[in-house]
Amino acid sequence: MWNNRLNGLHIILASGSPRRKKFFEELDLEVAIDVRPVDEVYPDHLKGREIPDYLAVLKASKFKETLNENDVVITSDTVVWYKNESLAKPADGNEAYEMLRKMSNDWHEVITSVCFTTSVKQIVLNSTTHVRFKELSDEEIWYYINTYKPFDKAGAYGIQEWIGLIGIEEIKGSHANVVGLPTHLVHKTLMGMVS
Numbered sequence: 001m002w003n004n005r006l007n008g009l010h011i012i013l014a015s016g017s018p019r020r021k022k023f024f025e026e027l028d029l030e031v032a033i034d035v036r037p038v039d040e041v042y043p044d045h046l047k048g049r050e051i052p053d054y055l056a057v058l059k060a061s062k063f064k065e066t067l068n069e070n071d072v073v074i075t076s077d078t079v080v081w082y083k084n085e086s087l088a089k090p091a092d093g094n095e096a097y098e099m100l101r102k103m104s105n106d107w108h109e110v111i112t113s114v115c116f117t118t119s120v121k122q123i124v125l126n127s128t129t130h131v132r133f134k135e136l137s138d139e140e141i142w143y144y145i146n147t148y149k150p151f152d153k154a155g156a157y158g159i160q161e162w163i164g165l166i167g168i169e170e171i172k173g174s175h176a177n178v179v180g181l182p183t184h185l186v187h188k189t190l191m192g193m194v195s
Helices: 002-006 018-026 050-060 093-103 138-148 162-167 175-179 183-194
Strands: 010-013 071-082 085-087 107-117 122-133 168-172
Touching: 002 183, 010 018, 018 175, 018 183, 050 071, 050 107, 050 122, 071 093, 071 183, 085 093, 093 138, 107 175, 107 183, 122 175, 122 183, 138 162, 162 168
Parallel strands: 010 071
Antiparallel strands: 071 085, 071 107, 107 122, 122 168
């Protein structure tokens, strides 16, 4: 099987996201989970994909000095980018409402960066998916916020949840990327590390 080629790698997923962990299970890849806290602050001048690139590398910095030869640490970050603004994880229901109201009846970008760190090299890649919401009613927005409490999600929504099922009209790019990991790029990169 193809993934037998990856048996020599010890893959460490530095993420507490159950969605990212599930992706690796679905890719039939064993990973060790090791989350090391980092203050996710980035310089104000960064824009678009520069933000998750920076944060994915920042998260990897906690591992640099402790890696063995066959270790690969995978760190990741996702931003929702709308009209030159990063919509981060909302602090509360009102902030979540404001984000969803802004994106209603419009396109936005979901950018996920992934950093692969070994003892000798580092690879950073990113993927951008364009997503369009229908016109969301206040009733729909508040139902979603109160029921699903999307406070751990960039842009205040999960595409795999109720709001995605009823609200997303069109998507251009990787669906998995919006959930939180561009799995096609992760697979390709890992295979390239052992070929």
